[in-house]
Amino acid sequence: MGFLEKVRNRIAVTGSRLCVGLDPRPGGGVGELRDFLARVIAETLPYAAAFKPNLAYFEAFGSAGLAVLEDTLVRIPAEVPVILDGKRGDIGETQRYYAKACFETWRADAATVNPFLGFDSIEPFLAYPGKAAYLLALTSNPGSADIQRQPCAAGYVFNLVAGFAGRARAAGLPGTVGFVVGLTNASPEVFAAVGDAPLLVPGLGAQGGDLANLAGRPPGIPDLVNVSRGILYAEPEKSFARKAHDYANQIAGRPGGNN
Amino acid sequence: MGFLEKVRNRIAVTGSRLCVGLDPRPGGGVGELRDFLARVIAETLPYAAAFKPNLAYFEAFGSAGLAVLEDTLVRIPAEVPVILDGKRGDIGETQRYYAKACFETWRADAATVNPFLGFDSIEPFLAYPGKAAYLLALTSNPGSADIQRQPCAAGYVFNLVAGFAGRARAAGLPGTVGFVVGLTNASPEVFAAVGDAPLLVPGLGAQGGDLANLAGRPPGIPDLVNVSRGILYAEPEKSFARKAHDYANQIAGRPGGNN
Numbered sequence: 001m002g003f004l005e006k007v008r009n010r011i012a013v014t015g016s017r018l019c020v021g022l023d024p025r026p027g028g029g030v031g032e033l034r035d036f037l038a039r040v041i042a043e044t045l046p047y048a049a050a051f052k053p054n055l056a057y058f059e060a061f062g063s064a065g066l067a068v069l070e071d072t073l074v075r076i077p078a079e080v081p082v083i084l085d086g087k088r089g090d091i092g093e094t095q096r097y098y099a100k101a102c103f104e105t106w107r108a109d110a111a112t113v114n115p116f117l118g119f120d121s122i123e124p125f126l127a128y129p130g131k132a133a134y135l136l137a138l139t140s141n142p143g144s145a146d147i148q149r150q151p152c153a154a155g156y157v158f159n160l161v162a163g164f165a166g167r168a169r170a171a172g173l174p175g176t177v178g179f180v181v182g183l184t185n186a187s188p189e190v191f192a193a194v195g196d197a198p199l200l201v202p203g204l205g206a207q208g209g210d211l212a213n214l215a216g217r218p219p220g221i222p223d224l225v226n227v228s229r230g231i232l233y234a235e236p237e238k239s240f241a242r243k244a245h246d247y248a249n250q251i252a253g254r255p256g257g258n259n
Numbered sequence: 260m261g262f263l264e265k266v267r268n269r270i271a272v273t274g275s276r277l278c279v280g281l282d283p284r285p286g287g288g289v290g291e292l293r294d295f296l297a298r299v300i301a302e303t304l305p306y307a308a309a310f311k312p313n314l315a316y317f318e319a320f321g322s323a324g325l326a327v328l329e330d331t332l333v334r335i336p337a338e339v340p341v342i343l344d345g346k347r348g349d350i351g352e353t354q355r356y357y358a359k360a361c362f363e364t365w366r367a368d369a370a371t372v373n374p375f376l377g378f379d380s381i382e383p384f385l386a387y388p389g390k391a392a393y394l395l396a397l398t399s400n401p402g403s404a405d406i407q408r409q410p411c412a413a414g415y416v417f418n419l420v421a422g423f424a425g426r427a428r429a430a431g432l433p434g435t436v437g438f439v440v441g442l443t444n445a446s447p448e449v450f451a452a453v454g455d456a457p458l459l460v461p462g463l464g465a466q467g468g469d470l471a472n473l474a475g476r477p478p479g480i481p482d483l484v485n486v487s488r489g490i491l492y493a494e495p496e497k498s499f500a501r502k503a504h505d506y507a508n509q510i511a512g513r514p515g516g517n518n
Contacts, residue, residue, distance in 0.1 A: 063329055066322035090315055116348075117407075136375065141377060143376055157409070
């Protein structure tokens with residue numbers, strides 16, 4: 001089964017396009033980290049179209065933190081897509097090892113990839129049939145103005161990244177190309193650039209993005225909207241399940257949403 | 260002691276500007292990985308101005324590979340600068356955890372950083388006094404043409420990255436800003452952009468870069484030239500020590516070099 005089919009199936013089963021971002025900031029050690037993530041996954045699973053562990057938070061604990069990642073990944077049922085958020089980017093020879101880590105060692109379904117080193121640097125992540133790479137096109141932070149939103153001959157630098165999807169198709173690479181587009185920066189101009197490639201959209205919740213910015217996306221594309229801190233740390237009086245439920249409704253435009 | 264002082268001291272002691280890149284591609288498992296790196300470090304130490312482990316090769320083995328990284332780091336004497344090559348790049352809130360991994364958990368002296376997410380994404384790596392961040396300005400691969408060498412209002416996209424050094428100075432950030440400039444793409448145009456910031460220069464050896472491309476760098480800047488595969492895997496009939504010795508001479512323009 002291909003990546004998009006897996007995402008579509010999960011969206012159909014849960015009625016949710018919510019990607020639960022696993023960005024744990026524990027005060028304690030790796031034991032606390034492990035228990036915290038086990039609770040988050042168990043509680044939010046019914047509302048999760050996907051999970052997205054961000055490698056930074058595990059790496060901060062060194063090899064012991066990555067061991068927690070490994071323990072955490074096995075808690076996620078096989079039918080739920082896992083997007084490893086590592087934003088890796090290196091030259092092709094080296095990037096193959098990062099792709100191996102994501103898709104063979106950690107068996108993720110998709111990964112975020114930083115495209116700054118050029119098309120040859122993303123190829124290794126697109127060499128795996130059934131897997132996907134979400135390329136950073138336009139992130140949600142203010143600093144996205146510094147490079148990604150700078151004008152160039154293609155329009156903006158993010159247009160250069162968007163063009164990699166066509167190159168991957170032309171090269172016959174088996175992996176699926178998606179894009180990361182921050183909700184705070186989403187616009188018709190960006191949607192025109194990324195076309196019908198699936199999006200991973202961070203920026204809802206703590207980062208203050210507005211779902212109305214997604215108007216104009218083509219129907220039928222299994223875009224995912226990520227919430228990390230909004231579920232893990234905001235409104236501590238609510239359960240993880242409650243927050244995930246409410247965000248799933250908000251994203252779907254159903255009543256009982258979080259807004 | 261600041262990062263540049265540590266590099267200058269090491270260059271003075273060894274007479275070498277060679278950075279030994281630790282990009283191990285073992286056929287076997289983590290035990291072989293550990294032993295291989297122990298031999299490389301022991302043999303090349305007298306000729307190494309710095310060591311640069313690339314995280315991809317460890318990450319490919321998962322948490323067990325990162326444990327080998329940790330074992331490897333303790334083999335490197337305290338006076339030898341360690342540059343962790345991870346090319347991490349995430350939004351500021353998350354990037355702090357990557358910086359913590361590099362500088363607190365793994366106690367490296369410097370790190371390579373991918374600047375594509377903008378100035379706010381590099382700040383966490385520049386928040387550590389005595390440490391350095393080498394920003395990817397112009398890498399050595401052909402794909403560097405796709406984004407880094409695209410024209411924009413600033414000249415080329417790599418000029419946008421080069422401008423981050425001045426912003427870091429203006430912001431009073433304590434860390435040292437350096438740049439990665441691939442030997443294959445080094446030119447007076449790039450040197451004008453990066454000014455007197457220290458360079459980490461990959462691309463000698465297997466990648467075929469020409470040291471003549473470094474002509475025109477200002478004197479007194481402790482630039483480092485990295486060789487990875489050229490020492491670890493080329494010419495297997497020679498020892499690691501021999502190859503490191505020869506590359507150190509070649510970089511210094513002394514007789515007995517590798518060319």
